Amino acid sequence: MIYDFFYKLFGSDIIAALIQSLLPLFIFILPYALFAVWWERKVSAHMQDRLGPMRVGWHGALQPIADIFKLFQKEDIIASDTDKFFFNIAPVLVFVGSYAAFAAIPFSSVFIGSNLDLGVFFIVAVSGFSVAGILMAGWSSNNKYSLLGAVRSVAQIISYEIPTIIIIITIVMVTGTLNLNTLSEMQSGHFWNWMIFGGPGSGVTKFMLIPFMIIGFGIIYISTLAEVNRTPFDIPEAESELVAGYHTEYSGMKFAMFFLAEYANMFAVSALVAALFFGGYQSPCGYLGNLFGLKWLIPIEQLFWFTAKGLFFVFVQMWLRWTLPRLRVDQLMNTCWKYLIPLAFVNLIIIGLITLI
Amino acid sequence: MIQYFKNIWTAIATILIGMEITFKHLFVPAVTIQYPSVKPKLPDRERNRLYVNFDDCIGCDQCSRACPVECISIETVKALPTEDLGKTSQGKKKALWVTEFTIDFAKCCYCQLCVFPCPTECIYMTDTYEFAEYERSNLIYNFSILTSEESEKKKANFARFEAEKAAEKAAKAAIVPGPVNIPKEQ
Numbered sequence: 001m002i003y004d005f006f007y008k009l010f011g012s013d014i015i016a017a018l019i020q021s022l023l024p025l026f027i028f029i030l031p032y033a034l035f036a037v038w039w040e041r042k043v044s045a046h047m048q049d050r051l052g053p054m055r056v057g058w059h060g061a062l063q064p065i066a067d068i069f070k071l072f073q074k075e076d077i078i079a080s081d082t083d084k085f086f087f088n089i090a091p092v093l094v095f096v097g098s099y100a101a102f103a104a105i106p107f108s109s110v111f112i113g114s115n116l117d118l119g120v121f122f123i124v125a126v127s128g129f130s131v132a133g134i135l136m137a138g139w140s141s142n143n144k145y146s147l148l149g150a151v152r153s154v155a156q157i158i159s160y161e162i163p164t165i166i167i168i169i170t171i172v173m174v175t176g177t178l179n180l181n182t183l184s185e186m187q188s189g190h191f192w193n194w195m196i197f198g199g200p201g202s203g204v205t206k207f208m209l210i211p212f213m214i215i216g217f218g219i220i221y222i223s224t225l226a227e228v229n230r231t232p233f234d235i236p237e238a239e240s241e242l243v244a245g246y247h248t249e250y251s252g253m254k255f256a257m258f259f260l261a262e263y264a265n266m267f268a269v270s271a272l273v274a275a276l277f278f279g280g281y282q283s284p285c286g287y288l289g290n291l292f293g294l295k296w297l298i299p300i301e302q303l304f305w306f307t308a309k310g311l312f313f314v315f316v317q318m319w320l321r322w323t324l325p326r327l328r329v330d331q332l333m334n335t336c337w338k339y340l341i342p343l344a345f346v347n348l349i350i351i352g353l354i355t356l357i
Numbered sequence: 358m359i360q361y362f363k364n365i366w367t368a369i370a371t372i373l374i375g376m377e378i379t380f381k382h383l384f385v386p387a388v389t390i391q392y393p394s395v396k397p398k399l400p401d402r403e404r405n406r407l408y409v410n411f412d413d414c415i416g417c418d419q420c421s422r423a424c425p426v427e428c429i430s431i432e433t434v435k436a437l438p439t440e441d442l443g444k445t446s447q448g449k450k451k452a453l454w455v456t457e458f459t460i461d462f463a464k465c466c467y468c469q470l471c472v473f474p475c476p477t478e479c480i481y482m483t484d485t486y487e488f489a490e491y492e493r494s495n496l497i498y499n500f501s502i503l504t505s506e507e508s509e510k511k512k513a514n515f516a517r518f519e520a521e522k523a524a525e526k527a528a529k530a531a532i533v534p535g536p537v538n539i540p541k542e543q
Contacts, residue, residue: 045387046383046384046387047383049387049389050388051389051391054391218369319376319379319380320372323376324372324375339364
């Protein structure tokens with residue numbers, strides 16, 4: 001494990017823990033956010049038969065870096081009627097919420113920020129942090145659009161956490177663990193051991209589980225999409241109605257923090273879905289490291305597979321964004337309370353019965 | 358209850374149809390033209406910035422008179438009989454010094470009406486359309502090949518010539534009735 005390596009290197013558990021906790025931020029979240037901003041713009045552009053950024057670097061690859069430099073230079077505007085303390089702390093809180101989720105995400109078998117036994121529970125819990133941040137941002141801005149955006153966002157996130165958690169409970173019922181690392185290890189081998197294909201078991205139960213796992217995957221994907229405020233569930237930051245929702249009043253680096261948190265969240269929920277249903281960091285078709293007898297290659301391959309799965313689901317989020325129009329508030333609540341939650345409950349009961357057999 | 362499952366089915370089916378369409382568009386070649394580096398092909402009869410081939414200009418002022426917005430201003434001075442201005446490429450003899458020929462592109466409406474009357478076809482439309490300026494005065498293009506000093510000199514020359522001619526004429530007028538009454542020397 002990485003922690004042991006740093007512990008041996010520095011001889012201090014505080015420094016080792018600090019470095020280990022900072023690693024995902026600097027080697028993963030920041031480069032990923034820059035890449036995702038560029039990628040989103042390219043995907044959206046090509047879906048609309050445009051080209052997107054083309055002038056900074058190869059096909060505009062350095063565009064997000066230029067954007068970041070622009071945001072650094074910008075004036076940090078704090079309107080006079082805002083509640084300064086909460087206004088300043090809100091973006092940090094939102095970012096902490098999305099960044100803390102990365103602590104329990106297993107990037108590979110040797111690198112997991114914190115190998116918690118309550119990993120999934122931890123992710124669900126800390127993502128509630130960003131709700132507080134969003135409400136703070138909206139309320140302290142003293143702006144009607146911000147407040148409306150924040151209220152909508154909170155209503156939406158709290159509603160959609162229910163189906164997410166029910167599906168997580170379903171998975172926990174089948175696997176018997178909340179530890180994401182163990183969960184990923186259980187799905188090792190080939191892709192037919194993934195939870196979406198009925199998990200590592202064999203026999204009739206595995207095949208009976210498949211359709212319900214697919215339904216479960218659909219529900220958790222839709223509800224996590226709503227939790228990160230992406231289209232078609234982007235009513236908290238509906239540009240055409242609310243300017244920019246809860247971050248209307250923010251500029252410069254505080255705005256960048258909201259932006260970073262949004263993209264970090266996108267990956268966090270995609271990674272959660274990948275870890276729960278698609279084998280986490282497990283390769284779908286065996287490792288090259290095993291083939292050539294190179295043991296050190298396996299964790300790198302696992303990192304590759306995990307990132308690839310996460311980015312694929314991020315791509316699907318972008319893909320949906322440019323396909324679907326925004327839902328109305330009542331439609332949003334309908335989808336959650338009338339469709340997702342009952343279906344998730346029925347799914348939970350059926351899967352419970354199947355596992356009992 | 359049937360409606361409930363129908364709704365779910367419609368939702369999933371329509372989302373998949375939409376996703377299929379957007380995914381196909383992901384691979385459709387973009388229609389974007391990368392403007393400053395790739396320029397779109399303009400139509401054959403495009404009308405852009407005017408150009409005056411000043412070697413051919415005879416200073417006839419017809420373009421200026423045709424202009425509906427009066428953006429062309431021309432000032433000419435007759436050449437002295439001793440001066441040879443050369444010929445245009447079509448063999449017309451030039452008889453005027455064009456001391457001023459400016460086109461104000463801030464006023465120009467790109468109607469091309471000035472192009473047709475030109476007897477020597479020296480004013481015509483080019484394919485240049487990127488000539489924005491920060492100062493409006495920079496849009497006044499001067500096509501005259503004479504410098505302002507030269508223009509002044511030509512004007513002075515002509516004025517002197519006129520004056521000389523007038524003086525000659527006056528002298529002649531004074532002289533013509535004269536000789537009749539000149540008393541012969543005794």
